[in-house]
Amino acid sequence: MSLIEDIIYKNGNPEEDMELDLAPLLGLMATLIPVLLLATAFLKLSSLNAKVPVIGEAQAAIDKNVKDNEEKKIGLYVLVSGENVVILNLKEDEKIIQSSRVPATSDNNIDKDMFISELVKIKKANPSVFRARLNPTETVKYEKIVGLIDAMRVGPKNQEFPVTDKDTGKVYNTPVMFDDITFGNIMGADE
Amino acid sequence: MSIVKRMLKNAQTSKPVTLQLTAMVDMFTILVVFLLKSMSVTAIKAPPESLRLPTSYTGEEPKEALLIQIAPAFITVNEQQLVSMENGKVFAKDLAKNDTYLIPALEKVLLAEAEKSKLVEKKTNALVKFTGTVFIQVDKDMDYATLKRVLYTSSVAGFGDLRLATVSGGE
Secondary structure (H helix, E strand, O other): OOHHHHHHHHHOOOOOOOOOOOHHHHHHHHHHHHHHHHHOOOOOEEEEOOOOOOOOOHHHHHHHHHHHHHHHOEEEEEEEOOOOOEEEEEEEOOEEEEEEEEOOOOOOOOOHHHHHHHHHHHHHHOOOOOEEEEEEOOOOEHHHHHHHHHHHHEOOOOOOEEEEOOOOOOEEEEOEOOOEEEEOOOOOOOO | OOHHHHHHHHHHHOOOOOOOOHHHHHHHHHHHHHHHHHOOOOOOOOOOOOOOOOEEOOOEOOOOOEEEEEEOOEEEEOOEEEEEEEOOEEOHHHOOOOOOOOOHHHHHHHHHHHHHHHHHHHHOOOOOOOOOEEEEEEOOOOEHHHHHHHHHHHHHOOOOEEEEEEEEOOO
16 A cells, blocks of 8 residues: 555545634634724714815915915904804904804704805805804803804805915815814903 | 433434534624724824713814813813813812913913923924924813813913814714
8 A cells, every 4th residue: 555545544534624723713813803892993083173185276275365364364253152143254454344143043052054054155255265263152062163163164065165376366166165263262352 | 212312322423513613703804804994093092981072074184282181070181180170160279360261280281291392392303393283172061161261271381273173973
């Protein structure tokens, strides 16, 4: 009998399926899963107040407009009262150019739909304004402030606004409305 | 033949039972891939359970910065508790006597952090710049009054670039 035949017939049936020993792999998985579960953050955090990422050259055009807004002292002043009334004042050099008032809803909440439509109206009339100052009164909840910032930064779905590059004169369309938001009343008095 | 006898006979003749692990290994592989995909590589720490963040739709990826947490019971800087609060209100004893918007304990730590960052900037020849950026995690039910005091104190200490932490609402 040859050595090969010896191996085949003495050490096992060649037709029998070879089974892979999965136990060590299972052991590895059982160790990996708890480690990954501990290291995984299921809460996706994000950061507000940073500029909205805009594709291509539109961001440069927005930045130039923001600089221009600062020089001309033009900006949208958003006052939020404790009674959930929002007043929007577009000011240039301390003078009110355009103003609107968003009353609270019947269930005493901020009327977000009306707020957004008023923002869109102001933005359409003044496409070069990106600067906004948010002045909530002390009793306004933080969640509402975040909701307002959200609404101010980007317009409603599928709505875009033209922004002109001050240097080249080229016009871009962007969903950004009032991107440069600051808290205006941290020194105490409401503006 | 009784059941016991039949069972004994079966036990003597049948092959040893092997556990089928293939399906389990498949399931574990899917789980590991899912967990690896959802693993966050950001250095930003998740807020404690007592601090519930609001949801936003326009936020972007957070960047590492000095972390201030404002929960209804405390204010922390880099997870070091500085001020205790009750229902999100700062006690009068924790506010400066001549300026009721300033929180001295917070100001002291922020000034020290600014000093540290400026020293790093100097030692690295402005390779690591002090930008005055703070990443603020605020509980969604907090009144603006407390946030206003924290923002004021931060700006006094030289931290004017604030990033508000929110939970990403998609879109």
